[in-house]
Amino acid sequence: MNRNRLQKRSAPYIFTAPFFIWFSIFGLFPVIYAFYLSLHHQVGLVAERPFVGLQNYIDLVLDERFRHSLWNTTYYGLGSIFVILPAALILALILHSPSLRLKGVFRIAFFVPLLTSSVVVAVIFALVFDTRYGLLNNYIVEPLGFERISWLQDGSFVIPALVVMGVWKWTGVNSLYYLAGLQNASKDIEEAARIDGAGHWAVFRYVTFPQIQPVVLFTVILAIIGSYNLFAEPYLLLSNSGDRGLMAMVYLFNNAFSFAKFTYASAIGYILFFIILVLSVAQLRIFSVFRDD
Amino acid sequence: MKSQMTPSSSNNRATTALGAVEGGYEPIASSRDRKASLSKTLRSARSGALFGFLSIAAIITFVPFAYMLSSSFKRRDEIYSVPVTWIPSEIEPLNYVRLFEEIPFAREYLNSAVIAVIVVASVLFFSSLAGFAFAKYQFRFKNQMFLFVLATMMIPIQVQVVPLYLIVNSLGWLNTYQGVFVPQAMSAFGIFLMRQMMLSVPDEILDAARVDGASEVGLFRHVAIPMTRAGLLVLALLTALTSWNDYLWPVIVLRSEDMLTVPLGLAALINTYRVEYGMVLAGSTLAMLPVVALFIVFNRHFVAGLTSGAVKF
Numbered sequence: 001m002n003r004n005r006l007q008k009r010s011a012p013y014i015f016t017a018p019f020f021i022w023f024s025i026f027g028l029f030p031v032i033y034a035f036y037l038s039l040h041h042q043v044g045l046v047a048e049r050p051f052v053g054l055q056n057y058i059d060l061v062l063d064e065r066f067r068h069s070l071w072n073t074t075y076y077g078l079g080s081i082f083v084i085l086p087a088a089l090i091l092a093l094i095l096h097s098p099s100l101r102l103k104g105v106f107r108i109a110f111f112v113p114l115l116t117s118s119v120v121v122a123v124i125f126a127l128v129f130d131t132r133y134g135l136l137n138n139y140i141v142e143p144l145g146f147e148r149i150s151w152l153q154d155g156s157f158v159i160p161a162l163v164v165m166g167v168w169k170w171t172g173v174n175s176l177y178y179l180a181g182l183q184n185a186s187k188d189i190e191e192a193a194r195i196d197g198a199g200h201w202a203v204f205r206y207v208t209f210p211q212i213q214p215v216v217l218f219t220v221i222l223a224i225i226g227s228y229n230l231f232a233e234p235y236l237l238l239s240n241s242g243d244r245g246l247m248a249m250v251y252l253f254n255n256a257f258s259f260a261k262f263t264y265a266s267a268i269g270y271i272l273f274f275i276i277l278v279l280s281v282a283q284l285r286i287f288s289v290f291r292d293d
Numbered sequence: 294m295k296s297q298m299t300p301s302s303s304n305n306r307a308t309t310a311l312g313a314v315e316g317g318y319e320p321i322a323s324s325r326d327r328k329a330s331l332s333k334t335l336r337s338a339r340s341g342a343l344f345g346f347l348s349i350a351a352i353i354t355f356v357p358f359a360y361m362l363s364s365s366f367k368r369r370d371e372i373y374s375v376p377v378t379w380i381p382s383e384i385e386p387l388n389y390v391r392l393f394e395e396i397p398f399a400r401e402y403l404n405s406a407v408i409a410v411i412v413v414a415s416v417l418f419f420s421s422l423a424g425f426a427f428a429k430y431q432f433r434f435k436n437q438m439f440l441f442v443l444a445t446m447m448i449p450i451q452v453q454v455v456p457l458y459l460i461v462n463s464l465g466w467l468n469t470y471q472g473v474f475v476p477q478a479m480s481a482f483g484i485f486l487m488r489q490m491m492l493s494v495p496d497e498i499l500d501a502a503r504v505d506g507a508s509e510v511g512l513f514r515h516v517a518i519p520m521t522r523a524g525l526l527v528l529a530l531l532t533a534l535t536s537w538n539d540y541l542w543p544v545i546v547l548r549s550e551d552m553l554t555v556p557l558g559l560a561a562l563i564n565t566y567r568v569e570y571g572m573v574l575a576g577s578t579l580a581m582l583p584v585v586a587l588f589i590v591f592n593r594h595f596v597a598g599l600t601s602g603a604v605k606f
Contacts, residue, residue, distance in 0.1 A: 008430075011509035015426035016438060018419050019479050026476045027445055030456035037455065045462070094347060099340040108592050109351045112358075114599065115584050117538035119556040120577040123563065124357045127364070127570070133373045135360060168354065176600045228451065232540040236560055249451065256455045257545060269451040276449055 037266035044260045056267035066268065068243060069251040070275075072159055076247065077227035079163035080170065085219055087167060088174030093204075095175060096182045107179070110172030118232030125165050126152075126237055136164070152237060158245035165233060170226070174219050181215035182208070217287045224279050228272050248272055358581075365389070365574035372570055388571035389579070398576060400551055401558040408473050408543075408554060409536040415478040416532045417525055424487025425517045429494060439488070445481045450541070458545050472546040473554075477536065483528050486598075490524030491517055527598035530591055534584060555580045 038056055042049040060066050091110065095103060113121075128135045129151035137148045151161040185208060193207045209216075231249040238245040252272070256265035359379065364372045365388055367381045392398045426432075427439050457476055466472035494517050502512055518525070540556045547553055553561065559580060562573045588595055 007509050008503070009432070012426035012430035012432045012435070015430075015513070016423045019423050019442070019481075019484060020438075022419075022479045023445060023481075026457065026460070027448065027453065030453040030460065031448060033456035033459070034452050091347075091350070094343050097340065097343060099336065100347075101340075101344060106347050106351060108596065110354055111592075111596060111599075112588070113354060115534060115538075115581075115588055115595075117540065117556050117580060119538075119540050119559050120361075120580055123559060123573050123577045124361050126563070127360065127372075128357060133375055133377075135356065135377065138375055138377070168357065172354070173599060176596060180600050225449065228449065232556075232560075236563060239564075252451060252454070253541075256458070262455050262459065266452075266455045269449075269453075269455060272451040273449050 034266040034269055037263045038270050040263050042261075042263045049263070052263075056264050057271070059264070060267055060271060065243060065246065066251060069246045069248045072246055073227050073230070073248040075159045076162055076166070076230065077224055079159065080166050080223040080227060081220055083163055084167050084170050085174060085216075085223060088171045088219070089178050089216075091171060091175035092178035092182060095179055107176065110175060112172070113169045114173045116169070119236065121165065121169060122233045122236035125161075125233070129161055129237075152241055153244075155244040158238060158241055162230070162234060162237075162245065170223075177215050177219055178212060181212035185211035213287060217283060221280050221283055224283070225276055228276055361574050362578055365571060365578045367571060369569065369571060372574075388569075388575035391569075392572050392575050392579070395572075396558065396562065397551055398555075398558065398579070401553050401555050402579075404470075404547075404552060405537055405554040405556075408470055409533050411470070411474045412477050412536045413529050413532045415474070416480045416483050417529055419479045420483030420487045420528060421491070421518060421521065421525065422513065423484045424489075425491050425494075425513050427484070427488040428491035429496070429499060429517070442481050442484050446485075454541070454545070457542075461546060467546055468548040468552050469546075470552075473543050477539075477542065480532065483532070486528055487521065487524060490521040494520050523594075526591065527594045530587060530594055531598045533587070534595075537584065 039051060039053060040049045041052045041055070094100065095106060100106075116124075127133070131137060131148055131150045131153070134151070136151065141147075141149055149157050151157050189211075190203055190207050193203050198206070228248055230247050231253065234245050234247045235250050235253065248268070249272075252265050252268045255261045255268060360377070363379055363381055366384045366386065367378070368383075368385075368387070371378060371381060423442070427435065427442075461467060461472045461476065464472075466475070498516055499512055502516055507515070538556060539554075540560065543554050544557055544560070547557060550561075555576070559573060559576050562569075562576060
């Protein structure tokens with residue numbers, strides 16, 4: 001009995017210990033080590049690694065390619081927030097309408113692109129975006145009366161192309177997030193507003209939207225993180241496009257694993273970490289201001 | 294968690310059923326009241342338009358897959374031709390044959406499968422173990438420890454990736470399976486998910502088993518695990534999907550041709566066989582095959598798992 005009680009007391013520590021041990025080696029230590037690296041200078045797997053203070057960070061602020069990659073990432077992020085998310089919300093509102101047939105089938109259909117590996121997405125969209133033989137130019141751009149677009153070469157279309165690909169891949173799952181929010185929203189309040197004579201838009205703006213606002217916040221933060229994580233698609237699709245579609249994660253990867261500038265890449269990692277943190281906290285602030293009014 | 298995930302699907306079925314009933318009574322209602330009949334017509338026109346819109350959107354979603362599948366059976370000149378032939382003029386598995394003859398595609402498949410199976414087994418075991426502790430035990434610093442687990446999810450990969458590479462390199466694990474799976478062997482999200490599942494295991498059953506002399510490990514194995522199978526399945530599917538599709542970490546660790554996973558092999562093909570796109574498409578089709586098969590069987594679990602984060606938020 002005594003032995004059992006002792007076991008019961010120590011069991012939770014033993015059960016959770018593997019995670020904490022693993023995390024300190026493969027999670028926490030890298031975070032500290034990255035900061036250490038970012039204050040040093042090292043190229044290649046060499047022994048000497050002189051301390052350089054904030055030099056890497058200063059170099060990065062002055063690095064035009066890095067600033068360009070941040071601009072591209074921001075551009076893509078804005079695209080996903082203002083194109084993908086509204087599309088997903090519209091899709092969710094349609095999927096939420098009670099009289100729709102085959103709702104379950106649609107819900108699942110729009111979800112399928114998410115199952116696709118980024119590499120396969122890049123493989124397929126290389127053909128979709130092909131200037132001469134691509135589906136987009138031949139079946140949408142030209143029939144609408146526009147000139148063919150060099151999606152992956154023309155500097156002004158590279159990021160929009162990535163957003164188009166993002167719409168295809170991410171609209172479905174975001175609409176499912178919103179749908180879950182809509183299904184949890186109170187129908188009674190909407191009904192009451194409607195009886196009081198509120199129109200469709202007013203009901204949506206003042207009754208439905210505030211109720212799904214936490215989900216919207218969640219998807220916006222996910223979209224921001226996602227734009228800083230975007231790697232395989234631009235890395236593979238835009239390998240011949242020079243810096244036109246250079247994304248932050250690709251620049252980090254190239255510095256670390258093509259040029260072996262491990263310390264410089266660590267500083268990039270910390271700057272991206274900081275940006276993501278600031279944007280997420282700003283989101284939480286902005287949305288809580290909205291919630292108050 | 295279970296109670297949180299099922300409502301969305303059952304709710305949905307209920308509303309669909311309701312819609313069907315409404316539709317069934319439509320003729321009677323419209324014969325009675327002209328005004329009602331007009332609004333009914335308008336409503337059914339509107340829902341028809343929405344249905345059409347969704348159908349077009351669904352077709353656009355599937356066109357890239359259809360394109361991949363059909364072109365994987367085409368010869369080179371037919372892949373690059375306008376207008377697109379949706380059904381190849383000659384259906385022949387040439388690209389698939391070449392995939393296995395010219396590159397070690399079978400070996401890549403095996404590498405991907407081995408890594409996915411190990412990652413899934415490890416994540417399931419350690420997540421349910423820790424999730425069980427957080428859900429069913431009272432202990433000092435429990436809340437702080439659980440918050441810490443949640444906070445670890447906020448650390449972006451951008452910060453960790455370079456040091457992780459240096460660690461794996463100094464362990465001599467570059468170009469090995471363990472180099473890929475050890476840094477992915479546990480999951481804070483998995484612990485969070487399994488904790489939610491384990492909350493539904495009744496304390497009375499655990500205490501009764503304790504009185505009967507069961508050890509704490511025995512409780513975990515024989516009571517907690519069997520009662521949370523649904524959650525384990527969701528976590529297994531998500532983890533397998535992530536591992537199978539992963540590119541960033543494996544491309545850093547794996548080097549030699551016989552160690553590549555399927556996504557890495559495909560990416561290498563894009564670069565070396567840019568003109569032989571049929572092979573790349575055949576490989577992509579085969580890469581999707583197990584995912585699609587699992588999705589057809591378990592689609593509800595996939596959807597529940599991938600949307601569980603939002604519901605909780």
